[in-house]
Amino acid sequence: MAFHSTKTGQFAYFDTQLGRPDWSGRRVLDFGGNIGTFLEGAAGRVEPSLYWCVDVSRPAIEEGRRREPEAHWVFYDRYNPQFNPGGLRGLALPDLETRFDYVLAYSVFTHTPDDETVELVDALRSTLTDDGMLAFTFIAPGWVPPGEGQQPNVRWRLSSRSLGNAAVPPSVPAHMDAVVERAREAPWCAVVDQSLLFDARAPVGPCGRYDVLWSPDHARSLFPFAEVRPPAAPERQHCCLIGPED
Structure with missing residues (x-):
């Protein structure tokens, strides 16, 4: 499916959730990063040559490569009921032949069954450096943003x-x-x-x-070793932070 997301704000979101780290010289894997608007939002704080994007949309990967040829773009032909219904079920994560300081997934596991999410999170953790961090979002069904008239x-x-x-x-x-x-x-x-x-x-x-959609308690039941953080305004998504495997 041709799905190009022009959603922005992913870099600002993860920068906040990770405590505003020094991104210079850090290798970043943007899992499900589509056309790479994360890199655009980083405004030079993440070097394109140290940025990898993996996505199940081949057209998005091709467009990202056209926009940022110095970055690394990997098509992942795995089945997803919405974004890649013609993909291969259970396809293993591609071997990217490197370790990452940050592995990020914005609004990816919000479109993924729980058993596959657990499998993929385990695979992504294995790509972290010794002091790396995996951060991914989830949507809590009952959470309501501050302000009058907001919907859950x-x-x-x-x-x-x-x-x-x-x-x-x-x-x-x-x-x-x-x-x-x-x-x-x-x-x-x-x-x-x-x-x-x-x-x-x-x-x-x-x-x-x-x-x-998951409740925070459900997220903790799947990943008891995760730190679960509330949404960072103006986003509606919670964040799970997980370190490397012991």
């Missing part, structure tokens, strides 16, 4: 149709209120097209939309 995340995701660069937010039908309230309290739920799913073990076939 699950209602926001259900009412948003943001694929690519288009955003057409229809209202959530009144008859969905009860199920949305249930989802706010759920440890796990998923928006599959315009429906809500509550069984993390249920298989999901190719679809136009697959958004996974």
